[in-house]
Amino acid sequence: MKRLSSLAELEKLRKKIVSKQKREKITIVTSVGTCGLARGAGEVADAIVKELKRNNLQNEVSLRTTGCHGFCEIEPIVVIYPEGILYQKVQAEDVKEIIFETVLKKKILEKFLYTDPLTGEKIAYEKEIPFYKKQYRLLLNNNHLIDPYKIEDYIALGGYSALGKALFKMKPEEIIDWVKRSGLRGRGGGGFPTGRKWESTRRAEGSLKYIICNGDEGDPGAFMDRSIMEGEPHSVLEGMIIGAYAISFGRAQAQGYIYVRHEYPLAVKNLTQAITQAKEYGFLGENILGSGFSFDIKINRGGGAFVCGESSALMRSLEGKAGEPRAKYVHATDKGLWDQPTNLNNVETWACVPEIINRGPEWFASIGTEGSKGTKVFSLVGKVNNTGLVEVPMGTKLREIVFDIGGGIRGGKKFKAIQTGGPSGGVIPEQLIDLPVDFDALTEVGSMMGSGGLIVMDENDCMVDVAQYFVKFLEEESCGKCVPCREGLRRMREIFERITSAKGTEQDLVLLEELGEAMKLGSLCGLGQTAPNPVLSTLKYFREEYEAHIREKKCPAGVCIELISYSIDPKKCTGCMLCAKNCPTGAAQGEKKKPHKIDKKLCIKCGICYDVCKFDAVKRG
């Protein structure tokens, strides 16, 4: 493959690839992102290759392995084009039948079809599935059309045309102006206007500028960036190259870094491969497409530290130091990585850039709300039916996301709250579920957009336990540099331990609030400053739950172990002895065919009897 050295050559290549792809008649697509692989998608893909070979179909039918399609709940997914027939939860042993019946005989196999939980209807076609239909999949749509190891797939869809336009038809200042006018705000949690950041970095003094992609996605429950890095890595690269050009060309040299968290090995692999191919084709390296602009990108892996998602800690980590943040009174755009002007943006933010250049800032600004433009990818997880990645225009109501797209609460339980913004965010209770997803609207109620994790909770989730979870998480992840965060989180955890073990007092709530205020004002970085949010927001909307723990020594949701007990309902118990057989301490006791009992003195509340009982006879509360 000869390096492309002009825009004309790129367009010629694109036409060639597209015409070649048109000739392929049938394509089977299966997603092999981390989720799919964990459920056997790798074996499914292998089985498809084998079966196609066995039937001598390699020339008429092709297999495309892609990143996440976003509907994690029904993985492994197999989609057959051109019809777009979608089969869910496919396993390797199903492949033979699928190839024989559907690919060869065009027969749809009902047993593999997705069933809409609200209507009971079986749906055969991908585009008719409500989960997908109700989204606006700007960034995620291409995931099922692209094999992340094949740059040609990306080019065929128009990839790198934005880069061509930026390099040859626009000036750096114009590109920055477009990004400003688009209203794009940082997708990592900060929500800072991207165009302004680029402009500050361009204006800064310095002959070497750093362009960083923050792929440290540490918010537990968030995996949007993972699926973009795994499934469409070139969109991130293209965004970064355009950004680097806009920020540095004519003023400085530029060097790019992508910092990927340690827990995403597949993302590291796919990005590395993408960079290698981009270099081969001439989209990275010296004199890109003959424009005179040179830029390279390196990949750095994290070491397992949530705090390294904080931009100044990330930069220290890139410098080969421990990830301790530093004061940002002097902006990183002036003095960042190695004290050089540095522009850091999140994965999703970079991925938004190519389309803004292709379709123009007005198009992007026409989607969303006044203060929050464009679409946002959310990871919808927890007690919801349709777990997965949801992309919607900013301003969409939370209710729509949870119920229309998410299919409502699993197991028919009652919605209690949705947690947004990860450990920096707060809970949104039922009375506020018509709030739009918008940077400012969410901040106003004591939460925040964050990176996009949406954790759905039901009546069996204890808000005190949820707050305690985040406090413990942050205590472990705090770098320990400053007193308010390090000492404050530890003391908050002690208070929660008291509250959840029947030793809490009213004074504890007062102390939590005071600690919270001091941490918000006095902590060195965003981790400590936003750490009180889960505590303060659960206190705001679910104070009565805290008070039940303190005054009545009860956990109404039935979660806090020291405040609950397990018992067996004699009316439901059939005496099958399954609980007794599995009980690790012999607390569950009884004779065959007679109602069993749990000896509370021996019970360690492991919950195994609750798991194994087939008659719903074990009660927890």
Added chain:
Amino acid sequence: MKREKEMDKRELEQILERYNRSQGQIIAILHEIQDLERYLPEDDLRFVAEKLNMPAPQIYHIATFYKAFSLKPKGRHICNVCMGTACHVRGAPLVLEELERKLGIKAGDTTPDMEYSITTVNCLGACALGPIMVVDGKYYGQMIPSKVKSVLEQTQKPIKGKKK
């Protein structure tokens, strides 16, 4: 199986060369060493620090700051339990407790016979499958305490050709 001390140092030098002896690449360098040795021996750390002109307290800080690194040898089978929010609300703590009970050790520790280590991770990003446990690189989703026993039994079986 213990490798010869001589070979250790040559292999370490090779790793350092591959990263251009750059201090900025220290995390990647330590990942490679840990992948080979299953932990970061003090010897290796002191050697690397010397070769990179890095003061020993600095490398010690880095090796103890990042959770991915261990200064103590890990067991042959690593059981990694996800403690992310989504897994938490779906019952991950009870799964962890059962695992700790079955192996007789707490999270972060290794069994005396060096067979099993329990580690926790704050979100693997595969939340639809939660609660998740990763054992010997294999993902086990939808975990409940009563499934822990059968997952551990899988580790006793010989490993087939590993897929990456």
Added chain:
Amino acid sequence: MSEIKIKIDGREVTAKKGEYVLEVARREGFEIPTLCHNEQVSQEGRCRLCVVEVRWKEGGHSRVVTSCLYPVDEGLIVETGSEKVMLVRRMVLELLLARNPEAEKVKELAQEYGITQSRFGADTEFGKCILCGLCVRACREVVGVEALGFYMRGVLKKVGPAFAEPSSVCIGCGACAFVCPTGHIILEEKGAVRKIWGRSFEMEKCAKCGRYFAPKYQLEWISSKTGVPYQQLAICTDCK
């Protein structure tokens, strides 16, 4: 360096660009407490005691920042004792009082802010170390030996020599003990031997007055770094 005007607690003062709020304030007689600050080393903003409230416009949006690291510029408005500032300072002191109940310096400062007791349980395992990092910075930036560092993170964070073992590069100069604000670092001297961070150092006698004044190893190290002959260095500062 250009002269600029800023306001501190309502009073207009002059400062130079490139200075930080703390040094300007102290020069002008305003009292701001610190624990992790020392003029001889770089600042890191670890203790948060020196916080002040700043704004750039009267009645405008304000921020609570550490004065040791906040650069001054024309028109800056500073409050050294606002409600928010006091809230942070008091909480920091209350937290430190619980963490290091034996540290007299912490008790003194806490008393100044009206805190005699902490609502948090007293720790016993941290001694007087408040993790200010002054010892680390002194050893690295002033002495140039870098025998000390932080290790672990979060609540497990500690300070000490590499691998928590006696350091082979330590020269026994005692700069760390000198700069430690709480007296946590123990420098023991018994006649001809000095003990610090788990190592013993043989002391050298001053060629003039005969008292033990510095470790032999430290003088050897200085000699090798500077080229000054050992004999010239073996004279204590009083006799020089």
